Amino acid sequence: MKLGFLVDLDLCMGCKGCEVACKVENNVPLSSWRLRVKYIDQGVYPNTARTFTPLRCNHCEDAPCERICPVSALHYLENGIVNVDKERCIGCAGCMMACPYGAIYMDPVTNTADKCTYCAHRIEGGLMPACVVACPVEANIFGDIEDPLSHISRYITKDKRVQVRKPEKNTKPKHFYVGGAQAQLNPLAAKRVQGYGLFNNITHLKHIGKGH
Amino acid sequence: MVEHANTFNNAIVTLDVALPGVIWGWMITLNMWAKSIATGVILVGGYLIARYGSENLKGIKNIVPVVAFIFLNIFLLFTLLDLHQPQRMINIFLHPHFTSAITVGAWLATVLTGIISYMTYLVVIKKDLSHPYDKLFKAAFILAIPVTLYTAVIMGETSARELWQTPAELIQMALAALLTGAGTLAFFSKNWSKEARKDLSIIIATSAFLAFVMYMGEYFFSWKLAEAEATLAQIHSGGDYFTMFWTGQIIAFIIPLVVALKAAKDGNGALLKLAGTFAIAGLYITKHVWLIIPQLLSLS
Numbered sequence: 255m256k257l258g259f260l261v262d263l264d265l266c267m268g269c270k271g272c273e274v275a276c277k278v279e280n281n282v283p284l285s286s287w288r289l290r291v292k293y294i295d296q297g298v299y300p301n302t303a304r305t306f307t308p309l310r311c312n313h314c315e316d317a318p319c320e321r322i323c324p325v326s327a328l329h330y331l332e333n334g335i336v337n338v339d340k341e342r343c344i345g346c347a348g349c350m351m352a353c354p355y356g357a358i359y360m361d362p363v364t365n366t367a368d369k370c371t372y373c374a375h376r377i378e379g380g381l382m383p384a385c386v387v388a389c390p391v392e393a394n395i396f397g398d399i400e401d402p403l404s405h406i407s408r409y410i411t412k413d414k415r416v417q418v419r420k421p422e423k424n425t426k427p428k429h430f431y432v433g434g435a436q437a438q439l440n441p442l443a444a445k446r447v448q449g450y451g452l453f454n455n456i457t458h459l460k461h462i463g464k465g466h
Numbered sequence: 467m468v469e470h471a472n473t474f475n476n477a478i479v480t481l482d483v484a485l486p487g488v489i490w491g492w493m494i495t496l497n498m499w500a501k502s503i504a505t506g507v508i509l510v511g512g513y514l515i516a517r518y519g520s521e522n523l524k525g526i527k528n529i530v531p532v533v534a535f536i537f538l539n540i541f542l543l544f545t546l547l548d549l550h551q552p553q554r555m556i557n558i559f560l561h562p563h564f565t566s567a568i569t570v571g572a573w574l575a576t577v578l579t580g581i582i583s584y585m586t587y588l589v590v591i592k593k594d595l596s597h598p599y600d601k602l603f604k605a606a607f608i609l610a611i612p613v614t615l616y617t618a619v620i621m622g623e624t625s626a627r628e629l630w631q632t633p634a635e636l637i638q639m640a641l642a643a644l645l646t647g648a649g650t651l652a653f654f655s656k657n658w659s660k661e662a663r664k665d666l667s668i669i670i671a672t673s674a675f676l677a678f679v680m681y682m683g684e685y686f687f688s689w690k691l692a693e694a695e696a697t698l699a700q701i702h703s704g705g706d707y708f709t710m711f712w713t714g715q716i717i718a719f720i721i722p723l724v725v726a727l728k729a730a731k732d733g734n735g736a737l738l739k740l741a742g743t744f745a746i747a748g749l750y751i752t753k754h755v756w757l758i759i760p761q762l763l764s765l766s
Contacts, residue, residue: 285484292766293481304480309766318625324568325557344557345550347489348568351624356485356765365550419766422691423625437477441764442696444477459484 256334256428257372258399260406260416261308264433265393268293268306275388276310279373285459286359288370289385294437294444307438308385308394311336311357311370312419312427319349319358319369327367334428335374340366354423356441372396399428406430488761493548495754497541498617499646501575502639502749504537505614506647508582510669512607514651514662524657527595527603531585533650534606538579567623571616578609614643627760628694634684638677645673645722646749649742652735660733667730670741671723678719681752685711697760706762711755718748 268291276282276289289310297303313336320328320336327343330336343366350358350367358369373383381387386394397406410416410430418427419439437443511530520527546552558572585602588594618639622632648669655663685698701708722745729737 287483290483292479294477295480296477318623321565322568322620322623324563324566324572325554325561326563342554342557342561343551344554345552346548346568347550348566348620348624350486350489351761352626354626354765356626359486360550425625440692441766442692444479446479446482446764459486 255332255398256400257313257377258334258397258406258428258430259310259313259372260395260409260430260432262393262395262409262432263305263307263438265391266291266306266308267391267393268304269390271388271390272308272385272394275384276370279376279384280371282368283361283363286361286368288359288368292438296435296437296444305435305438307431307434309355309357310385310429311353311372312355312425312429313370313372315426315428316424318352318354318423318425322348322352324348331374333377335372335377336369337371337374338366338368340364340368343367354420354425355427485764485766488758490548490757490761492754493544495750495757496544497548498639498642498753498757499750500537500541500544501614501617502642503646503650503746504534504541504582505578505610506643506645507533507537507650508606508610508647509614509643510647510651510666512603512610514658514665515603517665518659518662522659523662525654526651526658527599528589529651529654530603531582531589531606534582535579535586538575538582542575542579567616567619571613571620574609574613574616578606578613581606581609610643615639626765628691629684629697629756629760631684631688634680634688638680641673641677641680642749642753644669645677645718645745648673649722649745652738652742655738656735663733663735663738664730667726667738667741670738670745671726671730674719674723674726674745678715678723681715681719681756693763694760697763700762701759707755707759710751711759714748714751714753714755716748717744718752719745722748 270291273287273289273291280288282288289308292307292309294305294307295302296305313334317336320330324346325342325344327339328336328349329339345360345365345367347360350360358367361368376383383396386396395406395409397404399407401407413432415432416430417434417439418430431439507530511526514523515526546555549555558569562569564570581602585599585606588599615636618632618635621630621635624630648666652666655666701711722741725737725744726741729741
């Protein structure tokens, strides 16, 4: 069994329910996110559009974070999840430097690396990840990508617009998107203007964890 | 802000979380800089002893282990301090993951530090430079090579930062060690032969020239990868770190190159020390800029 994730961006309406559910389920501290929804505006008035992109760990088959971790704090589970052992992590931040998707953060409370684990603790108990449960439009699709009859496998087979982020990195992500435009999945294709945002003007954290 | 985006028809991020800023900062620069000096002193010192004999290089068998010991400890101290959980450093030995260059480097650096520490003990406490010293020096010389190079492999493993390519970084690390090693030994070369001082000048000039050429190649010509191009475009356009980049290049490479060539020609010890001073100071700036700039891009 290899677990994978697919987000249908045509369905996502940017409600951030998944983001909040993830925060609550995993007790993610302030200023940190395992999962976030990015808003991007495109076009020229009156032809404008706002898009929403949930971003989380891609659980790569060839994960650079797993390779660089000096103590195997980041490790593969049998079901393909790239998991974190926070008790073992030494906080070198090598994984943060290695992850091409910026999906790993330094937990300011524990001073260890952390990231989305596809709610591995819930899966172990036979539950779906919290973000999947919270999504009101079923844009988050989660399941076994090795099972050809699973919902996610049928989605991947059926929809020709399935893509992954940064395929050129050869990390073999197990997180797929349907319907995304270039600006949504490529961070260089959208401007990030320092000092402007809908609700705040902070675009970069000045510190990475406690004491740094 | 949305109006701004519409006006220019650009895709623009209108709502997102704050992203991490610089993750590896000045402590990692200091790590690389101190390691270059420590390993460089061993490598250049070993070369000079092999070529001229320690009897013609007054005090070199004392200088090399003591200087290497000091800078290896600076390197290890700041590596430790940069960790968010420094007390768990022991996990690198208890739970090693050998696909990581961090692990391999830590093990090698620990063995090298052990050898250099014992050599320092022989020099400072026992004052015995005979049998075990020479064997230990050979081992230290061999180990200094991978220890100086492994950081380049770490940078290569950080696949999020396309600017750092292992082959180029390996050569840059080797040149940095030779540059700072010769620059440091220049301060102790007053009573050495003219030929040995000339060799130090030539090592400084050659490594400065080659490192400068490599940086220019990387800076202007090499990259086709989108993120690396975006990183460099930001610097080329006079953005953050533009001035620092060129200041580093001039202080670390251009000035030492010119001054060391003059020192080689005139046999002037003062000029040799001046070249070494600029090389050592400038290398910190150069390493720091190159460490920081790939971290300025948003990854997601």
